[in-house]
Amino acid sequence: MRRKIPSTTALICFEAAARHQSFTKAAQELALTQGAVCRQIGALEAFLNVELFRRLRRGVQLTEAGLSYSRQVAAQLDAVERDTLSVMRQQGANVIELAVVPTFGTQWLLPRLKDFQQRHPEVTVNLTNRTRPFLFADTPFDAAIYFGDADWSGTQSHRLMGENPTPVCSPALLHGQGQIDVQSMAGMPLLQQTTRPYAWRQWFNGLGLTVPGDMAGPRYELFSMLAQAAKHDMGLALIPPFLIQRELEEGSLVVANRYALASHKAYYLMIPERKVQSASLQAFRDWLVEQAVQYTDTTRTDQHN
Structure with a gap:
């Protein structure tokens, strides 16, 4: 079934005109004639059967429907541009999109990540904060580091360390x-x-x-x-x-007091089962587990000294 979506050109013209509140300035930004912008917006209004602008003597003004639609269109165009740039950057590259609990990511993982980059310069690791489990199928993530009990359906878990706060x-x-x-x-x-x-x-x-x-x-x-x-x-x-x-x-x-709470839960690297054969993820997994073991061993040695 054909999608009920207006032309991309019309949406781009509308977003620019709405942002500038001017067909003339939109035309200048897009390197089009003012007439071309007017035709695209007119076609969009006809497609929607909704008036988006009020034509005034000294220019144009968004209607209530136009204002609401412009915000939605701008957000969607931004998302398309962001995804397009992401695909262009990743072409021919090995990229890992990693979801990570925030403080662990900034305080423990990031200071060590340079070592992984030096060992595997062909792999790029992107970090995004996530505090709770999610469905991998609904996101662009290739793996996640989270704190819990490793009960995450459809994933392979690798224990990193407990908290012992x-x-x-x-x-x-x-x-x-x-x-x-x-x-x-x-x-x-x-x-x-x-x-x-x-x-x-x-x-x-x-x-x-x-x-x-x-x-x-x-x-x-x-x-x-x-x-x-x-x-x-x-x-x-x-x-x-x-x-x-x-x-x-x-x-x-x-x-304040040296008694530490024993951890029943732990930080885990979670990899979706459909991605466990990825060479980049395997390299990252091996490196991360090695770093966690080294840290845990060093901490135990310091505590006994």
């Missing part, structure tokens, strides 16, 4: 002490992570304690937000140390 705060909250005892912590503001709503309860329960209000406190979606709030003396935050290495090294955040 530790209570941290600004040095000011320590008041010169080495760390804060658990009883004192129970009475302090507890910063919450939106996707880990039971983290503080699990942390206190691990020490055999039940603390009223362990789920109270301001909530933040990202660990990076939690870290910023903790740095500004807003309370205690449970954060995996590998996500705040810089802050711990420079002393803007300090460990």
